[in-house]
Amino acid sequence: MVDNYRRHSKRISNALLNRRIFLLGAASFLAGCATANAQTGSARAPRQWPFDPQFAAMYAGIHDEPFQIPPVDVRTIDPQLFRQSVSYSGEERAGTVVVDPHAKFLYLVMENGQALRYGVGVGRDGFEWSGQGVIQYKRVWPRWTPPDDMVARQPELEPYSIANGGMPPGLTNPLGARALYIFQNGRDTLYRLHGTNEPLSIGKAVSSGCIRLFNQDVIDLYNRVPDGTPIVVRVAPGGDPSPPVEH
Numbered sequence: 386m387v388d389n390y391r392r393h394s395k396r397i398s399n400a401l402l403n404r405r406i407f408l409l410g411a412a413s414f415l416a417g418c419a420t421a422n423a424q425t426g427s428a429r430a431p432r433q434w435p436f437d438p439q440f441a442a443m444y445a446g447i448h449d450e451p452f453q454i455p456p457v458d459v460r461t462i463d464p465q466l467f468r469q470s471v472s473y474s475g476e477e478r479a480g481t482v483v484v485d486p487h488a489k490f491l492y493l494v495m496e497n498g499q500a501l502r503y504g505v506g507v508g509r510d511g512f513e514w515s516g517q518g519v520i521q522y523k524r525v526w527p528r529w530t531p532p533d534d535m536v537a538r539q540p541e542l543e544p545y546s547i548a549n550g551g552m553p554p555g556l557t558n559p560l561g562a563r564a565l566y567i568f569q570n571g572r573d574t575l576y577r578l579h580g581t582n583e584p585l586s587i588g589k590a591v592s593s594g595c596i597r598l599f600n601q602d603v604i605d606l607y608n609r610v611p612d613g614t615p616i617v618v619r620v621a622p623g624g625d626p627s628p629p630v631e632h
Contacts, residue, residue, distance in 0.1 A: 431461035431585055440467050444601050452526070452556055454600045457584045466504025466588045468602050471631050473500035482520065482578075482606075482616040484596055489588045491578070491596060493609060502631075503606065506586040506597040514576045518569035520614040523607055526554035527564040532575050556582055562600040563607040567616060576618075579603060 437459060444457035444467070459467070466489070473494060477483055483492040483500075486507040492500040508514065530551035536542045545552040552558050561580020568574060580600040581587070587599060596618070598606065 432463075433460050434462065434464060436460055437464060440464065443468065444599060447601060447604070449526075449562055449600075449604065452554075452562070454556070454562060457599055457601065461585065463504075463588060468501065468503050468605060470495075471500055471502045472498055473631060474498065475500075477615075477617060480610070480614060482610060482614055484616070484618040486515070486590075486619065489590075491598065491606075493606065500631075501609075503598055503602045504587045506581065506583075506588065506592055507590050508592050508595065509590045514574060515618045515620045516569055516574075517615070517617050518567045518574060520565045520578070520610060520612065520616055521568035521573070522612050523563065523565045523610075525563060525607075527558075527560045527579070528552060528554060529558050529560045558582070561597070561603060563603040565603075565607065565610070567618075578606065578616075 440459045441456075444459055446456040447454040471492075473492060475483060475492070475494065477494050479494050479496045481494045483494060484490075484505065484507075485492070489505055489507060491503045491505045493503075494500050528551040529545060530547045531539075531542050531545055533547065536546045543549070559579075559581070560577065561582060563580055565578040566573065567576045567578070577595045579595060579597055580603040581597040582600075583597075584599055586592075586597065
């Protein structure tokens with residue numbers, strides 16, 4: 386009887402020990418996930434901004450044949466980055482596109498000291514381009530063909546290389562709904578104004594030099610500027626300072 390009691394006690398002790406190990410392991414696993422997410426930033430929710438019905442309507446979903454562009458969650462975007470009219474004091478004539486990489490804004494210069502301002506994402510350090518050129522041509526739902534030097538840096542892009550015909554149009558295509566191609570002195574700069582499927586990248590320096598806009602904004606800009614539109618991309622910090630363009 387004593388032996389039975391001892392065996393029963395041992396089974397209870399082992400069960401309690403195993404349960405404790407399981408709970409500790411589960412806690413460690415959950416803590417590990419939380420830590421990993423915190424380190425990578427994947428668990429951090431974007432900052433919430435007040436809801437504005439005007440911007441919600443402006444950035445609602447769009448059926449743009451043959452694709453359905455999803456809406457932008459305006460609560461996660463700084464309202465300064467949304468399309469809006471501003472006073473403008475630059476010297477460029479009306480109809481010129483001006484990009485200020487430092488401020489993360491693109492301006493379409495209008496008459497009477499006004500401009501239409503768009504929030505943009507710009508090139509990260511070492512991938513910027515600046516200068517004067519023209520929007521040589523535009524494309525609706527363009528194919529994406531990363532330059533050969535980009536493919537060399539990122540071999541996983543080889544299936545979309547120029548030799549392989551690029552990436553077909555679509556919601557996952559990095560160029561988004563529209564692309565406007567920048568030329569300088571008759572030569573392709575390989576830099577574009579284009580849409581993006583990553584709205585949270587607007588207002589940041591993340592791209593390989595191209596200027597990205599919300600899909601809703603790049604469609605708006607596409608409809609406003611013709612081929613041959615002059616474009617000025619101002620010098621980013623580290624070069625000559627960009628003159629102020631708003632007042």
